[in-house]
Amino acid sequence: MTMVQLGPPKIRRKSRQVLVGGVPVGGDAPISVQSMTTALTSNVDETLQQIAELTAAGCQIVRVAVPSQDDADALPEIARRSKIPVIADIHFQPRYVFAAIDAGCAAVRVNPGNIRQFDDKVREIAQAASAAGVPIRIGVNAGSLDKRLLAKYGKATPEALVESALWECSLFEEHGFQDIKISVKHHDPVVMIAAYRKLAGRCDYPLHLGVTEAGPRMQGTVKSSVAFGVLLAAGIGDTIRVSLSAPPVEEVKVGSQILESLGLRPRQLEIVSCPSCGRAQVDVYKLAEQVTAAFEGFPVPLRVAVMGCVVNGPGEAREADLGVSSGNGKGQIFVRGEVIRTVPESKIVETLVEEALSRDWT
Numbered sequence: 001m002t003m004v005q006l007g008p009p010k011i012r013r014k015s016r017q018v019l020v021g022g023v024p025v026g027g028d029a030p031i032s033v034q035s036m037t038t039a040l041t042s043n044v045d046e047t048l049q050q051i052a053e054l055t056a057a058g059c060q061i062v063r064v065a066v067p068s069q070d071d072a073d074a075l076p077e078i079a080r081r082s083k084i085p086v087i088a089d090i091h092f093q094p095r096y097v098f099a100a101i102d103a104g105c106a107a108v109r110v111n112p113g114n115i116r117q118f119d120d121k122v123r124e125i126a127q128a129a130s131a132a133g134v135p136i137r138i139g140v141n142a143g144s145l146d147k148r149l150l151a152k153y154g155k156a157t158p159e160a161l162v163e164s165a166l167w168e169c170s171l172f173e174e175h176g177f178q179d180i181k182i183s184v185k186h187h188d189p190v191v192m193i194a195a196y197r198k199l200a201g202r203c204d205y206p207l208h209l210g211v212t213e214a215g216p217r218m219q220g221t222v223k224s225s226v227a228f229g230v231l232l233a234a235g236i237g238d239t240i241r242v243s244l245s246a247p248p249v250e251e252v253k254v255g256s257q258i259l260e261s262l263g264l265r266p267r268q269l270e271i272v273s274c275p276s277c278g279r280a281q282v283d284v285y286k287l288a289e290q291v292t293a294a295f296e297g298f299p300v301p302l303r304v305a306v307m308g309c310v311v312n313g314p315g316e317a318r319e320a321d322l323g324v325s326s327g328n329g330k331g332q333i334f335v336r337g338e339v340i341r342t343v344p345e346s347k348i349v350e351t352l353v354e355e356a357l358s359r360d361w362t
């Protein structure tokens with residue numbers, strides 16, 4: 001019988017480490033969570049406000065788009081005032097790469113398929129990035145694959161994505177520059193997984209995982225969770241970005257929970273709630289949402305059980321730090337396995353919070 005490995009991967013792919021501002025990526029560094037702002041980068045206040053919200057949600061590295069000179073002009077102030085490292089995302093215009101490096105950005109993302117005359121500029125970019133200690137992300141994307149490779153492979157296959165990335169890396173390597181991380185994103189998790197697996201075996205650069213254009217919140221969460229789960233469980237991946245057609249703070253929450261679910265990051269809040277059934281004596285969906293909202297941002301890790309009836313309720317509630325098992329319009333409140341109070345249904349949430357705040361959980 002084949003044994004399935006549970007828990008965090010025991011063997012992580014060996015990658016070189018790059019420093020994105022103060023955040024190490026690769027090697028034995030913890031896997032970091034990234035996101036991207038959606039405000040116009042030229043709107044400095046709005047961009048910084050979004051970065052602050054992302055930072056509060058647990059984002060460790062943030063990327064901003066730089067499609068125009070106005071955006072490039074905004075970079076120095078954004079890089080200076082952001083509490084987390086800022087990566088400039090550059091398509092089409094090599095000159096913004098230099099602007100981003102001069103602005104103090106922590107890294108620059110370039111897409112080899114989208115940068116005009118990029119190959120001619122590699123020497124200069126490598127020199128400028130090297131002098132400033134700024135890593136470059138080679139960010140290959142299925143939707144903008146190099147035309148040469150599109151012609152060769154017919155579509156964005158895993159081989160085409162990997163070849164594009166490694167070709168671009170080789171141009172930098174010719175100039176002695178290896179301060180690189182790579183992404184090879186595709187909207188299809190199956191293709192994406194195959195591409196990263198191939199890439200992982202062909203270089204030691206740190207890998208930025210992403211399922212691109214993953215879709216709205218639900219679909220994007222599932223696609224990213226599946227793809228990242230497969231790769232991270234095999235020790236592949238050094239930093240992640242969940243792409244959702246939803247506010248970027250949601251991306252950070254999902255990314256953090258993926259890492260927590262794989263045991264790659266200590267859990268913060270875990271809600272153990274039942275799916276409800278015909279035995280439920282309370283509105284479990286509503287109660288679970290209320291409890292989740294009440295405990296969001298709680299400063300220490302907690303497992304809180306929300307159970308709809310007495311069948312599995314007391315058992316699960318006992319396993320948790322805090323829990324409630326409902327029945328007959330009341331909730332039995334458990335703390336570390338002991339029933340400490342029974343309260344009316346309307347008092348369940350506030351009692352759980354009260355109990356959480358009154359104890360030392362360290």
Ligand code: SF4
Nearest residue numbers: 274276277280308309
């Ligand atoms: S705990 Fe009770 S209500 Fe919830 S799913 Fe189990 S049996 Fe149903």
